[in-house]
Amino acid sequence: MSEGHDRTTDRLARALGWASLGLGVVQVAAPGAVSRLSGVDDSARARGTILLVGARELFHAAVLLGSRNPASWVWTRVAGDALDLTALGQALANRAGRRRGRVAAVTAAVAGITAVDMYTAVRANRPHEDRGEDGRDERTMNLHAAITINRPREEVYRYWRDFENLPRFMAHLESVEMVGGGRSRWKARAPLKKTVEWEAEIVEDRSGELIAWRSTEGALVGNSGSVRFSDAPGGRGTEMRVNLGYDPPGGKIGMTLARLLGEHPEQQVRDDLRRFKQVVETGEVVRSEGSPEGTRAVRQLIQRPAQPVR
Template sequence: MTNRLARALGWASLGLGAAQVAAPGAVGRLAGIGDSAPVRGTVVLVGARELFHAMLLLGSRVPAPWVWTRVAGDILDLTMLGRAVATRAGRRRLRVVAVTGAVAGIAAADLWTALRASRRGVGGPDERAGNLYASITVNRPRQEVYRYWRDIENLPRFMIHLESVRVTGDGHSRWRVKAPANLTVEWDAEIVEDRPGEMLAWRSLPGSTVGSGGLVRFADAPGGRGTEVRVELRYDVPGGRIGLAVARLLGEHPEQQVRDDLRRFKQIVETGEVVRSEGSPEGTRAFRQVTQRPAQPVMRGFP
């Protein structure tokens, strides 16, 4: 219940922030605080802050603890509106008073939600931002599925963020990953446990630029439907929880990434290739689906 309320507040922040950033003059006039350049600048800043609240509340799996950021923003808003009430007169002052009352009501809802989350411990030890779990069923025999994954140089074929994995010998490998701004990140990893046909576990070596590890389990699916592949990953989130919230909002959360990767893995093992289209040339990917459209035939010129 508390998390649902927090998410509803996130949608409110999104709508309000978008309006403030897109039309600061109109918002200022409606609120009775004016349409001067300083006012418009302040409204845009407040709108950007509201969008930040929306990012945290809508991007987090357990959003309730982030409501405290809205409470802090409410205090700032009420302080600024109180000053505006003291300096306006007539109908403009009445508008500011009305807006102040509305903000006070919203602040009460924010505070109630934040206190409720704190009393119940929402988002405490249950939110393990650095661990994720995903699974998929592949319609192929277990040994075949294991062998494909065990050849870790195959991983870039279905893990879209991986540029390469190069085996360096003795259970060690060199991983190269795409990063924002056309950068790449590399680190060394090692296989720490290998049970043929059952389980494979790995981790980055001490001192690596990326701290990560995980394991994948292979089991016969019920009813002879192939192989259940279960992945458990541990990772370090750049930027901590805020970075995680940003990633979730952009569709690049590690949990979504690994689910997309597993769907591509299933396609490769079952059909030999990733299903692609003109509308989604890299195959299944969450961020692409935000603006997904029906694929169109590739137009060819006529001689």
């Protein structure tokens, strides 16, 4: 990335910082007026929400205007935009007449600001999309995780080696079908309720020690992975080490949406391994009655305290 590109992205980030400063000052100084003009309402709760949003905007302004690398902080604005759009969507559904029109106008304005924030954030990440000195495509995400499972190594290996078992504990997988010759067909959920499919082949298989695979040529989602199995110290079962590499669907923009939806792959891998441990050790994935959807951030908004099962 050239120095000119650095300066351009930083200028955009600082401009967003000044915008946050202006918005924050107005919202903190006159929350009631902002609430009425936006078509929300003039309740104490609405004014309190506006105050919190104003404080958040002042925080954005502080980090964007005070940082030596402001572009790296634009993600804070993107996250705030997601919260604002969610709240405005709820307000839009509960308003009518002139107030609904005002909320719709504000929603359109916030959506436009979100587009600018996203553009700036993606620009800030562009250096990672180039190829490195070794020719490797740096867009590939590399994920690493490990877990100890209280079962013999051969048993853990056999369960994972049957890829058709993987959807039992990998929440993003819909199905894996073995098609013969060491090949398998995978179908997975992607952000925004999309699905992706690809074929993979086993490239190394050492019983009780290692399984390695990679997607076949032409796969929409290029990926590869390996799992190593070893005896855990102290006779505590099996230690698994997972290494995954893949190209995110939609590139950096797709990764941005995934983060906002609480579906970042690094968190997915950790959650998948915890569920794998539960399945192998107990025979099923343990769910709290109050958290039937698991740990995905977007689902936690609707979760509730657990209650005794009737």
